[in-house]
Amino acid sequence: MELLCVGGMNKLFTGNSLLGLCQRQCNQIQAGESSPHLPAPTSWFSTRKSPGQLWEEHRRSHFFPGTLPKPFIWADxxxxxxMGRPVTIWCQGSLQAESYHLYKEQVSQLLGMWVAWNFRDKARFSIKSMSPNSAGQFQCIYNSSSGWSERSDYLQLVVTGMYSKPSFSAHPSPIVASGGNVSLLCNSKDTMDTFHLLKEGGAGPPQHRESRFSAGRHQAVFPVDSVNISHGGIYRCYGSFRFSSHVWSHPSDHVDLKVTGTFEKPSLSAHPGPSVTLGENVTLQCRSESWCDTFHLFKEGFIAPPQHLHWQNNTGPFQVNFTMSLVNSVHAGTYRCYSSHSTSPYLLSQPSDPLELIVSEAANTTSLSKHKPDFKSGANVTSLNAELGTMNRIVFLKEKREGKQAES
Structure with a gap:
């Protein structure tokens, strides 16, 4: 691991007794500034203790913690x-601190120590390129003329990107009513020992669950009970092995957890009607009486995320059209829509009343090529065919083949 100290310090190597030493120059550059071009190292032995003395004092302080207030440690x-990205570890103590010491622990053993001379209240230790060897558990301390400080709290530094990403899903749905429950499932075909759940935005520390083997995969369930507006957001999960708990997989694909019930429900209607003949087009219109700028269409039992459209005007009526072209049996089902504000995209309205879309075969078979998507100029519409994807095309081709076999 390569550590660089705060601007204005030089890194010296003093053999095995002291892994790294940083000396502050006389110009006293403030902590936190970008490191300038470092001048050649100068001798400090005339005014500072020797590396051996510092190591011995630090060794004693490791077993006999000091009495000065403990410093605060964090990573930026x-x-x-x-993996491969830089990270900076900060240690903030006292204005009277003469040196800061950062060390990494593993199995309760001291692996290394770094010293940064600093006449301010904090020191910076930079890791240029994160790697599995850089990950682990860190603490820092400082000393002054009054003695040594207590040790800081532990800093758990994790590197991601070592293994294949796990799968991640929300059950029964990523759209959850306020007060309801949802389970976030993280699983992998690899023999992961632990899974980690992380919410984007730094809202709380990661959650950890030991994996269980089920249905041919290693998985863990993260229950979220009594959902409220604070639970809305973007979630990802990671996997790791027991022998290297600070080395994680690539992140999973994200799950957008959306909480409903914040605003009044919109209305949902089908045009020309909720009963559609195979191969025709239908438009589902979502409309709200109160101001909103985003609408979401959700189909029950469909694993894809809800589709959404933005309303561009500031005046009513507030409505958008979701258009389905060349309808087939995949489109049939129960739909609901929601409204929201773009400033809080994970807080949705109450759901609209359900709309049951019925798809039936035509009395007289006609060419499906006559039924083309109907997009009106300037209208707020979207086609759901792309989102239905491969499943849509498979059913469509299957129906055509069955029709040809029946004719022959």
Whole structure:
């Protein structure tokens, strides 16, 4: 691991007794500034203790914690870092601190120590490129003329991107009524020992669950009970092995958890009607009486995320049209829509009343090529065919083949 100290310090190597030493120059550059071009190292032995003395004092302080207030340790931009990216560990103590010491622990053994001379209240230790060797559990301490500080709290530094990403899903749905329950399922075909759940935005520490083997996969369930507006947001999960708990997989695909019940429900209607003949077009219109700028269409039992459209005007009526072209049996089902504000995209209205879309075969078979998508110029419409994807095309081709076999 390569550590660089705060601007204005030089890194010296002093053999096995002291892994790294940073000396502050006389110009006293403030902590936190970008490191300038570092001048050649200068001798500090005339005014500072020798590396052996520092190591011995630090060794004693490890077993006999000091009495000065413990420093605060944190990492920037965070404690979960993608492999190859830089990270900076900060240690903040006292204005009277003469040196800061950062060390990494594993199995309760001291692996290394770094010293940064600093006449301010904090020191910076930079890791240029995050790797599995850089990950682990860190603490820092400082000393002054009054003695040594207590040790800081532990900093858990994690590297991600070592293994294949796990699968991630919400059950029964990523759309949850306020007060309801939802389970977030993380699973992998690899023999992961632990799964980790993380919400984007740094809202709370990661959650951890030991994996269980079920249905041919290793998985863990993260229950979210009594959902409220604070639970809305973007979630991802990671996997790791027991022998390297600070080394995680690539992140899973994200799940957008949306909480309903914040605003009044919109209305949902079908045009020309909820009963559609195979191969025709239908438009589902979502309309709200109160101001909103985003609408979401959700089909019960469909694993894809809800479709959404934005309303561009500031005046009513507030409505959008979701258009389905060349309808087939995949489109049949129960639909609901929601409204929301773009400023709080994970807080939705109450659901509209359900709309049952019925797809039936025509009395007289006609060419499906006559039924083309109907997009009106300037209208707020979207086609759901792309989202239905491969499933849509398979059913469509299957129906055509069955029709040809019946004719022959």
């Amino acid at each position: 931009p965070g404690t979960i870092i993608t």
